[in-house]
Amino acid sequence: MIIVHHLENSRSQRVLWLLEELEVSYEVKRYDRDPVTNLGPPELYEVHPLGKSPVITDGEITVAETGAIFEYLIEAYDKGHRLKPEAGTQAARDYTYWLHYAEGSAMTNLLLKLVFSRLPENAPFLAKPLVKGISSKVESSFIDPRIAEHAKWWNDRLADTGYFVGDSLTAADIMMSFPLEAAASRADLSALPNIKAFVAKVQALPTYKRALERGGPYAYA
Structure with missing residues (x-):
C-alpha cells in the first residue's frame, strides 16, 4: 500500500x-x-x-x-x-521538460516572491521601513518581471490545446498545476486567459476533487 x-x-x-x-x-x-x-x-x-x-x-x-x-x-x-507520451517522441521530450521545469525554473521565481514579500514582517521594528524598501525594489525590478515572463510562456504554451503536452492530460500538467495555482493566487492574470482556463478546468476534474x-x-x- x-x-x-x-x-x-x-x-x-x-x-x-x-x-x-x-x-x-x-x-x-x-x-x-x-x-x-x-x-x-x-x-x-x-x-x-x-x-x-x-x-x-x-x-x-x-x-x-x-x-x-x-x-x-x-x-x-x-x-x-x-x-506519459510514447518514449522517443518530441511529445516525450516536451513532457520531460515540463515535468522538471515545474519545480525548477517556475517555482524559483514564485519562491523568491514569497520570501521577499514576507521579509518586512519578520524584520526588527526599526529596520522594517528599510527592509520593506529593499524588498519592494527587488520584487518590482527583478522578481515580478521574471514571473510575468514565465506566465506569458505558460499562457502561450496553453493556447493550442489547453494542455502543456499534446491534447490531453499528462502528468506534466499535474506537475504544472501548482505553479499556475500559486501564480493565480498572487497575481492578476486577466491578461492571461489560458492560464485561468487551465486552472478552472483541472480544478473541476472529479479526480482533482x-x-x-x-x-x-x-x-x-
Whole structure:
C-alpha cells in the first residue's frame, strides 16, 4: 500500500491527484504546519532526513521530491501509458521538460516572491521601513518581471490545446498545476486567459476533487 506523507497546503497535493488519476489505492498521512513558522512538523524527519513533504512509501521503497515521485509512480503504475507520451517522441521530450521545469525554473521565481514579500514582517521594528524598501525594489525590478515572463510562456504554451503536452492530460500538467495555482493566487492574470482556463478546468476534474477530499484544506483550490 502506498502511503503519502502529505503536508497541508503544499505541493504534495499533486501527488494525491496523480494517484487518483492512476486509480491506485493509497493512504494519506497528513501533517499540519506550525502556526508560527509555517514549516512542517518534526515528525516528518522520521520519514526523510530533510523533514520535507511530499514523501511516499511503497512497501520498502521510499521516494522524496515531487518530480522523482511522479517518475516512480508513472513507471510503476501507469500501465496504460495514459499520462506519459510514447518514449522517443518530441511529445516525450516536451513532457520531460515540463515535468522538471515545474519545480525548477517556475517555482524559483514564485519562491523568491514569497520570501521577499514576507521579509518586512519578520524584520526588527526599526529596520522594517528599510527592509520593506529593499524588498519592494527587488520584487518590482527583478522578481515580478521574471514571473510575468514565465506566465506569458505558460499562457502561450496553453493556447493550442489547453494542455502543456499534446491534447490531453499528462502528468506534466499535474506537475504544472501548482505553479499556475500559486501564480493565480498572487497575481492578476486577466491578461492571461489560458492560464485561468487551465486552472478552472483541472480544478473541476472529479479526480482533482477526490484528491482534495483525501488531502484536506488546500488554499489554492
